Amino acid sequence: MIRIENIKKSFNGKEVLKGISGTxxxxxxxxxxxxxxxxxxxxxxxxxxxxxxDDGFVYYGTTEFSLAPRNDKTEIRRQIGMLFQGGAxxxxxxxxxxxxxxxxxxxxxxxAEKLDRVNFCLERVGLAGQNGKLPSEISGxxxxxxGIARAIVNSSKYLxxxxxxxxxxxxxxxxxxxxxMEITEEYKIxxxxxxxxxxxxxxxxxxxxxxxxxxxxxxGHKDDIIHSNVKEFEDFVFASKVMQKLx
Amino acid sequence: METLGKYFIFLxxxxxxxxxxxxxxxxxxxxxxxxxxxxxxxxSLVSFFxxxxxxxxTAYNLISPLIPNYVISLVVRDMTILELAPTIIxxxxxxxxxxxxxxxxxxxxxxxxxDALEVMGINSTSYLVLPKILGSLITYPVLVILSGLLxxxxxxxxxTLTGEITPFEYIxxxxxxxxxxxxxxxxxxxFVFAFLVSSISSFKGYYTTGGALEVGKASTAAVTQSVIxxxxxxxxxxxxxx
Numbered sequence: 365m366i367r368i369e370n371i372k373k374s375f376n377g378k379e380v381l382k383g384i385s386g387t388x389x390x391x392x393x394x395x396x397x398x399x400x401x402x403x404x405x406x407x408x409x410x411x412x413x414x415x416x417x418d419d420g421f422v423y424y425g426t427t428e429f430s431l432a433p434r435n436d437k438t439e440i441r442r443q444i445g446m447l448f449q450g451g452a453x454x455x456x457x458x459x460x461x462x463x464x465x466x467x468x469x470x471x472x473x474x475x476a477e478k479l480d481r482v483n484f485c486l487e488r489v490g491l492a493g494q495n496g497k498l499p500s501e502i503s504g505x506x507x508x509x510x511g512i513a514r515a516i517v518n519s520s521k522y523l524x525x526x527x528x529x530x531x532x533x534x535x536x537x538x539x540x541x542x543x544x545m546e547i548t549e550e551y552k553i554x555x556x557x558x559x560x561x562x563x564x565x566x567x568x569x570x571x572x573x574x575x576x577x578x579x580x581x582x583x584g585h586k587d588d589i590i591h592s593n594v595k596e597f598e599d600f601v602f603a604s605k606v607m608q609k610l611x
Numbered sequence: 612m613e614t615l616g617k618y619f620i621f622l623x624x625x626x627x628x629x630x631x632x633x634x635x636x637x638x639x640x641x642x643x644x645x646x647x648x649x650x651x652x653x654x655s656l657v658s659f660f661x662x663x664x665x666x667x668x669t670a671y672n673l674i675s676p677l678i679p680n681y682v683i684s685l686v687v688r689d690m691t692i693l694e695l696a697p698t699i700i701x702x703x704x705x706x707x708x709x710x711x712x713x714x715x716x717x718x719x720x721x722x723x724x725x726d727a728l729e730v731m732g733i734n735s736t737s738y739l740v741l742p743k744i745l746g747s748l749i750t751y752p753v754l755v756i757l758s759g760l761l762x763x764x765x766x767x768x769x770x771t772l773t774g775e776i777t778p779f780e781y782i783x784x785x786x787x788x789x790x791x792x793x794x795x796x797x798x799x800x801x802f803v804f805a806f807l808v809s810s811i812s813s814f815k816g817y818y819t820t821g822g823a824l825e826v827g828k829a830s831t832a833a834v835t836q837s838v839i840x841x842x843x844x845x846x847x848x849x850x851x852x853x
Contacts, residue, residue, distance in 0.1 A: 412730050438628060441732030452723040466731055469630060469738075524730075 365390050366522065366554055371410055371420035373403070380406050382578040383420070391552045393545055393568040397559055398575035399600060404558045405449075405526055407575070411556065412444060412524055413437065424522070442470055445515025447525040451507035453499040459486070459510050460495035466518040485513040489543060505536035509543070516547060523548065523555040529564060537561060541568050562607065565589075574600070621814050624736040625744070638742035639749070646708050646743070646809075647750025651757070653707060654700055658758040661695055662687065662765030670775040680776045684784030687766040692793045696759040698845050701804040704751060705837035709812035712743055713833035716816030717826035725817070740813040744806060751805035752798055759797065800848055807840040 366388040373381040380403045388394040396404050409415040411422050413429060422429040424440050432440065453462050460482055467478045486492055489509040499507055508528055515523055525544060529537035545568045548555040557564065565572065569586035576596040584592070589601055602608050629635070669686045716739060719725050728735040763785060770776040776784075815833035819825050 409726075414726055414729060434628060438732045441730060444730055444732075446727065446730040448723040448727060450722055452727040454724055454727075455718075455722075469634065469733055470731065 365425065366411065366556065367423040368407075368411060369421040369423070371407060371422070372418045373406055373410060373415065374418055380578050381410070381417070384573075384575070384578075384580050385420075386573050386580060386583060388554055388556050389571055390554045391549060392570040393548050393555045393557055394571040394573070395557050395559060395565060395569050396573050396575060397565055397569075397600075399560060402575045403578045404560075404575055408524055408526055408556065408558045412446060413441065442518070443521040445518070445520035445523045447508065447511040447515050447523070447528055449527040449530050451499065451504075451511045453507055453510055453514075455499060457498075458495065459491065459497050459499070459502065462499070462510055463513045463517050466514065470518055481517060482513075485517045486510075488516075488547070489513045504531050505533075505540065508532065508540055512540075512543060512547065516551065516553075519551070521553055523553050525555070525557040525559075527558055527560075529559060529561045534563060538563055538567065544568065562601070562604075565601070576600070617818070618811075618814050621736060621740075621817065622810060624734065625741045626737070628734040629737045629741070630733065634738075635742055635745070638738075639745045642742045642746025643750050645711075646746045647754060650704065650707060650750075650754060653703065654754045654758050655761055657703055658696070658700065658761035659765035661699065662691065662762030662767075663769035665690055665695065665762070666766035666770040667773065667775065670770065680780040681784030681787060683770065683776050684763075684766065684781040685787050688763065688785050688789075689793065691759050691762040691766075692797050694845075695762055696755050697797045697800040697804060698841065700755060700758045701751075701801075701808065701841045702838050704754070704804070705808045705812070705834050705841065708747070709808045709833050709837045710830045712809060712812040713816035713819075714826055714830040716740075716813055717819035717829045720817065720819045721822055721826060736817065740810075740817065743813055744809045747805040747809035748802060751808075752801040755797060755801040796848075796852055799852065800845065803844050803848065804841050807844060808837045811837045811840055 367386075369385050371381050371384045372379070384407055396407060398404050406415060410417045410420075413422075416430065421431075427436060427440065429437065429440060454465065457465065460479075463482045463485055464478055467473055467481060471478075473481070482495075483492070486494065489512050491506060491509050491513065494502065494506070499510070502510070523544070528540050528544065532540065541564050544555060544557060547553070557568070559565070566586055569589075572582075572584055572586060572589075573580055574582040574594070574597045582592050582594045582597040589597075592598060665687050666683060669683045673683060673686075716725075719739070725735045725739070728738060767778070767781050770781055771778050812833040815829045815836065819829040
């Protein structure tokens with residue numbers, strides 16, 4: 365479980381996060397949603413430690429991340445897997461080398477053992493047999509899958525996904541969402557997904573946090589959306605005519 | 612001053628939370644190939660012609676019955692060892708290797724590959740930059756030695772084939788009152804320049820923000836600042852060590 369308390373962050377005097385608190389539970393996908401520029405990605409980067417918050421606390425279990433000694437911080441980071449918006453695969457490495465990378469650096473596993481683990485993860489994300497391809501030789505959806513395989517290869521306890529559906533067609537997006545959901549439930553990991561995709565919201569929104577202009581405006585389950593009674597949230601969710609009809 | 616402070620903090624980060632020796636050894640060897648082996652052709656070509664032109668121009672300026680011909684190769688030797696091989700090749704090295712380091716790291720930064728390393732708990736500064744600096748410190752002095760040799764060979768061929776100097780005079784001038792400290796001085800300069808080019812270029816690339824345009828700008832800034840640093844260090848080392 366991850367708990368955040370009163371996270372604040374400003375850039376050049378502009379307050380991007382205005383004291384966000386919340387809990388991300390284990391074994392189900394936790395969604396951070398909101399329109400572009402509301403601070404979702406900044407909040408995610410504050411949680412994983414890529415950005416230092418101006419104020420507030422991030423707890424991984426019972427350990428406060430920003431105040432933890434360097435070794436503890438490194439230990440927590442080594443339990444984190446992250447899927448970046450653009451995949452962030454290493455261009456010069458093959459699919460296999462990309463997925464194997466955390467094992468090469470962070471473990472003492474034997475080469476055969478590492479290869480077995482990589483093949484298992486690639487099979488799990490539906491990319492068996494793609495080992496020798498370079499990131500430039502595979503589609504955007506496949507790159508996201510490789511990113512997920514790399515994120516879980518080291519048996520991560522925490523999975524963070526920054527806009528996992530961006531740039532993907534609706535069908536591939538749904539498949540990526542399902543994969544995230546399955547992996548989260550199967551390995552009982554704490555998953556945090558930043559998105560503004562409505563399919564994701566309605567498909568895997570077990571625990572949703574809605575941000576608007578740097579503030580948390582609503583929190584709940586996807587089934588509670590219809591009863592939210594928060595104007596900004598309703599404006600966001602029911603922006604399209606299709607969603608209005610559904611409502 | 613703020614940038615200078617950031618640069619020193621960046622250098623400090625190279626030595627904390629490092630990975631194991633085996634990882635760095637492999638990465639450093641890869642960098643030696645990228646930096647050193649891939650620069651041999653350009654360095655050889657430039658050095659050979661630099662030696663040839665230096666000989667011809669020195670001969671042109673020293674036409675006097677009072678000055679013996681071997682002075683031509685003596686001048687070529689001292690210019691080569693003291694300045695042309697370490698410094699001019701340093702400027703070329705900054706253009707070729709420095710821009711490549713900066714744009715490589717800049718692209719990694721904007722495509723979130725550096726963030727991916729950080730999230731995994733890997734010190735990205737140390738993992739990405741330390742091998743580049745070590746590779747540079749290993750290969751650049753070798754390139755300088757190669758450059759010095761090819762300068763002198765280029766000068767020999769140009770001087771003797773055009774009849775400006777006889778082979779005997781050229782060799783005599785090369786060996787005349789040779790002070791081996793000049794070679795030590797050239798090697799000291801090569802280590803300093805290798806460090807400056809690799810660290811400044813990596814620094815500019817590592818802290819790139821924005822998109823493709825900024826990667827290009829960082830690369831240009833890396834070359835410009837590396838060249839300025841080389842020239843300043845060249846002057847300081849000459850004042851201190853000669």
